[in-house]
Amino acid sequence: MTTTFKKSILLFLFLGTATLFAEINKGVTFPYVNFPMKEGKGMYSTKGKCNMCHSFGYVINQGKQSRKFWHNKVMKMIVVFKAPIKTQKDIDTVVNYLFENYGNGELE
């Protein structure tokens, strides 16, 4: 009885380990991290336009920047990375939100 018990424990440990390795071989899971956005005019629009492709952390870790900087970034996202920001109104909304909430107060 004891031996069988021991055996089953061993078997369990063995199978357990095997499963663990198999799990690792199945790949990994990337966690979600929340990067809160400041409340402000255009927040939801900016969220929809930017966070579709990348985290908001990627945006705010550019540091506090000028209006021109944020405008150029948005244009780069459109021209180089093909972001689906189609109208001038949408561009202005996103640039205004970023500058008002993550700006350095400078126009240029």
Add this chain to the structure above:
Amino acid sequence: MERRDFFKKAIVTAGAVATGTSTLEANETVHPIDNRKVSNVAFPEKRPLITYSDRPPLLETPREVFTSALTPNDLFFVRWHMPMIPNYINPNTFSISINGLVEKDIKVSLKELKTEFKQVELIAVLQCGGNSRTAFNPTASGIQWGIGAMGCARWKGVRLKDVLEYAGLKKEAAWIGFNGEDKAVYNETANFVRELKLEHLNDNIILAYEMNGEDLPYLNGYPLRLILPGIYSDSWIKMISNITVTKEKQKLHFMDHAYRVPDNECECETPENLAQKTKPIEEMNVNSIIGYPVTGTKVRNASDLVVRGVAFDGGHGIRKVQISIDGGEKWEDALLDDGIEGKYAYRAFTYAFKPKESGALTIMCKATNKKGDVQPFAKDIKWNHGGYKYNGIDEVTVEVL
């Protein structure tokens, strides 16, 4: 702070928030932002690190790690450009394609790489060109890294040269383009492709499948990545799955616009007068970082304090590391390790002394390489718009009790 405490101090922060340096006097380079807290979220195969973004993952190594010549895989920094990263790759079916100006388009499996080619190992520092970007003022564009967008590992793999020879380069071949498995959300977005001039190909450039004796972590490019010793990490393509050989350089955003510095003597410019001519960042500057103590560490007066850190450059080798405890007036040599890890690796250094009076004490370190390049003071480093290649004299301020 004990290393153990540093993990305990992994307090709840939903990612580090950049404060930027834009309120400071224009164009004065400062010390990079230090002591950011690690996140409470661990990424796969990693311990919690300073977290700037989850999509794509951008993770920085805390300062305390830089006390030894090798950086553990689970503490190694992470930087991806594209947000869609495969979270499963089957090593039994994975292969890399070699095409373009080659005798035959081929696919080489991971298994073949491990069995059909000469296996090589080397130790090399991997550092982002924008490491320490927070030093620059006004705030330079890009991730606002502190000092930890770097690490050093033992890489095992095969020579790129051997794999290219196996495919057979055509006579007109001049550029080698590399692409990994990471993708943008939109198909229209170009991949993160980097190119190497064929004339820069050498025996030290390898396709690595192992890092510090283990499979590469997914976030460091499992199952295969490019290793370019001495060169900033922009071309160290992760999850590399395609190599295309061409005659002409392709038009690529990440080659033509990103990772470039002014093509002048000081590699500098001003926001009002940006350089017209630029060049790739390429070879790493001489640099050194103190891993222990860190700013805020409390030490006893007259106790035996051992300063530890790492120094490296682009492959000329480190001649000396010096320490100053009087604000940079007097410098004394630190002890360097034996350097058997090679000229592309970190040289770990130590410097033992007894603090003589209570209060704040600033400890600085400065490396000189065998070419004679010396790290400048932070304030003497001139601005460039991408915030690249910072290598200011490092410092930490401890509290002597």
